[in-house]
Amino acid sequence: MNAVLSPASAPASVRADNKFTDYKVADMSLAQWGRKEIAIAETEMPGLMALREEYADTRPLAGARIAGSLHMTIQTAVLIETLIKLGAQVRWASCNIFSTQDHAAAAIAAEGIPVFAYKGESLDDYWEYTHRIFEWSGGGAGDAASTPNMILDDGGDATLLIILGSRAEEDPSVIANPTNEEEQALFAAIRKRLSTSPGWYSARRANIRGVTEETTTGVHRLYEMQKKNELPFPAFNVNDSVTKSKFDNLYGCRESLVDGIKRATDVMIAGKIALVCGYGDVGKGCAQSLRGLGATVWVTEIDPICALQAAMEGYRVVTMDEVCDQADIFVTATGNLRVITHDHMLRMKDQAIVCNIGHFDSEIDIASVQKYQWENIKPQVDHVIFPTGRRIIVLAQGRLVNLGCATGHPSFVMSSSFTNQVLAQMELWQNGASYQKNVYVLPKHLDEKVARLHIKKLGVKLTELTEEQASYLNLDKNGPYKPALYRY
Amino acid sequence: MNAVLSPASAPASVRADNKFTDYKVADMSLAQWGRKEIAIAETEMPGLMALREEYADTRPLAGARIAGSLHMTIQTAVLIETLIKLGAQVRWASCNIFSTQDHAAAAIAAEGIPVFAYKGESLDDYWEYTHRIFEWSGGGAGDAASTPNMILDDGGDATLLIILGSRAEEDPSVIANPTNEEEQALFAAIRKRLSTSPGWYSARRANIRGVTEETTTGVHRLYEMQKKNELPFPAFNVNDSVTKSKFDNLYGCRESLVDGIKRATDVMIAGKIALVCGYGDVGKGCAQSLRGLGATVWVTEIDPICALQAAMEGYRVVTMDEVCDQADIFVTATGNLRVITHDHMLRMKDQAIVCNIGHFDSEIDIASVQKYQWENIKPQVDHVIFPTGRRIIVLAQGRLVNLGCATGHPSFVMSSSFTNQVLAQMELWQNGASYQKNVYVLPKHLDEKVARLHIKKLGVKLTELTEEQASYLNLDKNGPYKPALYRY
């Protein structure tokens, strides 16, 4: 399949063979534009391009059939095509209903790669597409070739679908009582599938060699399952590679939060009070960028260590209850739910901007204000109008503002994250049998390798240890350089 | 006319009377969206809104017929409607072929206000529209009512047109030899008008009470004319109000440069080398925002004082000749021409990003690379492909990147600039006779008033001088507070 991939600098050639229909995208006419942007992105993703070069011949992912659930963006397109260059087959869906870049999806479909994603999907479509990445053409239900053997996940929805579906095969009660709109759609989708294809989920579960997971939230779910011995296969925690969590989460959000807010609202950041909920890596990046433009940044935190870090940077640490009527811009980055409640929103200033860059839209209790009048300003930007006449501006309906209102993280930092993904897929595919049904992180030497593949592009000149120094520090000159618990 | 202006929070009502045709915009169906954004912008433009309130009854601009040439954006729409609320009539064109926001123009036209602007105008249309703001309906050529009596200018093109046209009436040779594409279009437009309406320019010039000018570049032109005693009417230099040059130029660009680059390219700023040409207020804002996101910022300067300022902030001051093959992002902010030459571009790295946030597109010698292959990525984003195969990314064809690729400065800072504009228009309109044919700045107490109208929105609490303190400092408690040469 990778034979059809056009080189980075050549014009995109949409497949002459127009019979390929195994995809669902918004508009195939965007493919050429998408291909141009992919070509540019490749120049900003040195880690992935280096892997393509290094493994062009050995194709270590040959035989892997990867079900991918991750925001279908330009950067993901470069990831997908890297996986294919390394020998894998893939089927792809987005892991967020608003995050797809339609020109990226079209460019991927134009290469004959099965992809199911459009910006602004319904929840029903979302789960339908998440099912479709598990439907490999080929034999019948029991035929391994008709299922994927790897999952590449972001947020854990693909993994959840297979595991929850399998449990529901045995105990339908687990999907009986949805507690929110998302669960309604998910449970309905599972019920429908079970009615038509009994055993569909467990058949797939049986064939999965493992999953590599991208995000804090998804990883949290995996550890929870590990704790309860419910993991059906090994998992790689890509999120906690240093070159992921300390780069994508921190530096990515530093660049993409304001980008999203600006594209949505054109608002002046300087002089505003911005409240960042959560001072983890994501919150740290957000706070830094908002201050960089002249906002007064306040922070909320539950963890005293992170709170002390915020204080050491000069951010006042406050509570939402106290200040929800004072801030101008609210950003949630907690991974928690209902951090901004109905009552908080009701007390906000007129034209306050409310957005989320954590994982789920439940950080803001959007459901609780659905009953008020919404006035759409432009895509992903809404006024919620309270009975008092006051309005707040909700971005991306509480979903990820950087992906909903802008284009997500920039290519370079995603290259760092995705290079970890590819290395994790390679490790699981090649050595999966040697892992328990537990959650693993990549060994430090691979983490350092990811960094090494990215610094050259930036003109970084690394110092090499002398023999004397290496011996003094008792280190291999080529690393790894730090003990396991080093925090960077 | 202002009776039809809808209140900020009410839905836009397009005029029932559809016979109004004295406008040229891209798409009237965008009017409602434009009106929503104008309503939001009003909440961010406290200075203009305060003037509307203060002068609602006295309508100090009654009788003024303003020919306005300034980027037709959402913020300008609030300016226009403020001028009208204060009693003026206006006709409007954009001062840049790429800077119009079509939904803003449509919303203005929908109110029955004559506006001539669309994003991506040809140069011929540009000068045609600049003529049209001087064509008031009413009597014949000699009838004062058929001409404007005030100019509100940005960059000086409207003023230039009237003055150059008038000179050409006497000496056609001044428009005989265009030296570039822009002059070709301008000279041709003047020749055409002169052939059909002899005396058109001088008739208008005679009726103009004065001009208020927005930018460094336009102000520079005015001082040049003053030096040569060629100013035909008094001029207010709005640019050099502190609340303009130290706010719009500095804080506006700090927010809008990266916004433009990001919307155009989605590029990661962190880790890149960004070269800012010119360390005036605009350059200072650009440098700060690029560093805030983790770029290494280098600066070029001709002025040793500004160069020393850059050095004091830790920016290396370099020359383009030395580093044009090392930087990743180039930003011109000089007000000069050919700061980036053909040879510089030829030596740049593959995928280097080149953009301008100064005034004219001549800062980058775009003309010199027109001969190479250009590949359009998306509107305002082009690859220039050199014979070597190397590509650079040119934004907005070298025109203002923040207006061409994003939406310009945010409303709040434009409120500061535009409040100065309105105060200057009021002063000239009411007291124009008391001014010589020179360039003036607003008195400090008005400058302070502009600030005063904006700080409340930000929750600023000003300290008041005690009697003892005012007496010690020999100041009026209500200001002005600083000597004339204070630099802020």
Added chain:
Amino acid sequence: MNAVLSPASAPASVRADNKFTDYKVADMSLAQWGRKEIAIAETEMPGLMALREEYADTRPLAGARIAGSLHMTIQTAVLIETLIKLGAQVRWASCNIFSTQDHAAAAIAAEGIPVFAYKGESLDDYWEYTHRIFEWSGGGAGDAASTPNMILDDGGDATLLIILGSRAEEDPSVIANPTNEEEQALFAAIRKRLSTSPGWYSARRANIRGVTEETTTGVHRLYEMQKKNELPFPAFNVNDSVTKSKFDNLYGCRESLVDGIKRATDVMIAGKIALVCGYGDVGKGCAQSLRGLGATVWVTEIDPICALQAAMEGYRVVTMDEVCDQADIFVTATGNLRVITHDHMLRMKDQAIVCNIGHFDSEIDIASVQKYQWENIKPQVDHVIFPTGRRIIVLAQGRLVNLGCATGHPSFVMSSSFTNQVLAQMELWQNGASYQKNVYVLPKHLDEKVARLHIKKLGVKLTELTEEQASYLNLDKNGPYKPALYRY
């Protein structure tokens, strides 16, 4: 005299001739240490050293007898020796009772230069020494050679002494009613001198060709006198050279405020709330450095423009009344008096740190808390203990914290200020007759020259205008580059 000056890198040679006694310093044994530090400072003061080189032969200050009143520090020593190298004779006193560096004073005295200064002078000594810089050896009272012919002033005390003394000769009532401790000492000194040497002041006033003044405060006094036509000679406002006020005030304080606070208290800045009173150039520098270390910075302002600037940088603008019980560190930078009052101090938190980096110690109402218990921690650091048991830490008794608790601004930025001083002395000395009895600033080309003399040391590479560019901008390629009202 300059023959005895040792070259920068050579060891100091104390004059063999031990009969020189025309000085008053704390401890001559510190001279050698002082000389070493002067030698280092010379390497950091490129502007002064360049003037020494440029004018070594022509000695343009030959004949000038300069009465200097300016903090007697290491940097001032380099200034003094530069003046001498250029041909001047000088007599020197400090302009602040706490700012003398005793090793600097000793090193100057060791060269046979009359200097009168020690750290921690009494007010009586202070005014005594200010008189002594006006007592030139030579003829009698009426002999011009027995008086100086130039003043170099900082804060205006030397100028004030001569002018007030002269007025008192005619109208003793002007020194009849001192309103504070400082005036008591000053008036007493004048009365004493008048009783012994009638006509002493006016004899000196008559011989002064002009004054060059260093600071905002001193300049303010000069403009007040100009307004009232009370200036007896022309004055140069050195403070408002760009390369002074925008460098020394801003960058100097950015480095020296925290330095002073740290040497005095070793306190952690991170996490603290720091309140900066006044957001002029000094306040801007202070705020930046405090935030740079992780403080939350709040600002008080009377001027809405400066307040808006503070807000644009993300500092909350508050009033002292509201927050004096919340902040941890208080810094005054206003040039005003009683900005921090008795009641403010009484309400402060235990261990709050209070200091001043404006001009006079009256910014903090120290007099009002003299009645409480003071416990000295170490030199320039006191606990004021309120009856409640709460303590605040007062630095340098409210005088300049950077000079009282540290060593003032670093050499490099003082070189910029002092190069302006020398240029102003040269201009006044050589062309004084062509000036009115008004206050002048240096022409822009000299301002630019000062910058030019300093950038090389920092590796700055200036871009030169091409002919085409200079012509386009209508500028001389060698400057000046900016219009008069440009604010940098």
Added chain:
Amino acid sequence: MNAVLSPASAPASVRADNKFTDYKVADMSLAQWGRKEIAIAETEMPGLMALREEYADTRPLAGARIAGSLHMTIQTAVLIETLIKLGAQVRWASCNIFSTQDHAAAAIAAEGIPVFAYKGESLDDYWEYTHRIFEWSGGGAGDAASTPNMILDDGGDATLLIILGSRAEEDPSVIANPTNEEEQALFAAIRKRLSTSPGWYSARRANIRGVTEETTTGVHRLYEMQKKNELPFPAFNVNDSVTKSKFDNLYGCRESLVDGIKRATDVMIAGKIALVCGYGDVGKGCAQSLRGLGATVWVTEIDPICALQAAMEGYRVVTMDEVCDQADIFVTATGNLRVITHDHMLRMKDQAIVCNIGHFDSEIDIASVQKYQWENIKPQVDHVIFPTGRRIIVLAQGRLVNLGCATGHPSFVMSSSFTNQVLAQMELWQNGASYQKNVYVLPKHLDEKVARLHIKKLGVKLTELTEEQASYLNLDKNGPYKPALYRY
């Protein structure tokens, strides 16, 4: 013993009983000044003060005899007195020959606490004093009461002494061949002791229940010993508590590096090129503070991950070989040796400043330039004069610049570190038997406790999880909040 400790706010009372002679300090007359500063420091060390309050009654360290080797500063005085308040006996030495604050040592001795430290100790005295903290008065060599039972270490010298001494008892060859000046002194001290007191080391080693270690370097040594199974007792790695390494190392150095450089040299940071060697927590703090004052900061690194972090913050990553002739200020923060070599120093610019804030003075190869002329400017500040005539300024002879030239980290951040120390001492003392001879870190809930004890002082308001949120995250509302590998 703790009965004699004066309460924080009361004046120090020097023991009436003047017979106490079990100490060695520089000058007992400094005791009262030291006591005043200790009283102030207590107000900035909320963690330690909270422990005093919490454990005043239970005295959990009763019976512990702690041999402490840690910089004898004001902050350490508060630590020492906290240990005593909790029931311990202590004997104390400094772990660095230049880091003692003599007034702090005097104040401790004045309380009758055995302390052996003065600023500028010889290496012989240093090792003599390190022996003395192990000599408890009481019975003979074999009597447990005559030895300590706990070590509190910084850098590992106390631990090293006991372990190396014990090994030398069995195999004298291990101390036969010193390779540098430090080893010469150490080995000589051990030989001397062995000749007079055979079995002295192993007797002590046998009684030690465990060690708590403060620094990266000391911890590194402990892990090396653990790897080789050479640890004779359990060890607590205090350094890797989040509230130590991410606070003291990062925020402490951010405040104390420039403080040290300024007190030593008064140099202007703005405009200089500063090279920071090593971008770990210490290097990160250094880089941030230097940039905050306007330096151009360059970084050297061996670890590609840390190098990429530096690049993401806009620091150019270079090699010493390339740039040693360009930078103005050199700071080592690597924990490595000979990072700055003889040849690097020879190539440096005149007046380049060279200092170390890592652990040992071997980061800079000071030994290699001992052969050149040294000229002392003032304590801890030397010119090294090369045969070329060029001079470099070496601070603290290459030892820790913040402790040698200033007063080390501020109290607040040391409170965070030392609260970890006390908790580790308590855990080891009370539960030491349950630990293996391995290296341990404190459990996360104690780490969070340390933070919790410090945020109140800063006005931080922590958000509490709702039941619903805690359940969603599957967390205890009271923490711990993060997984083990979370990096903060």
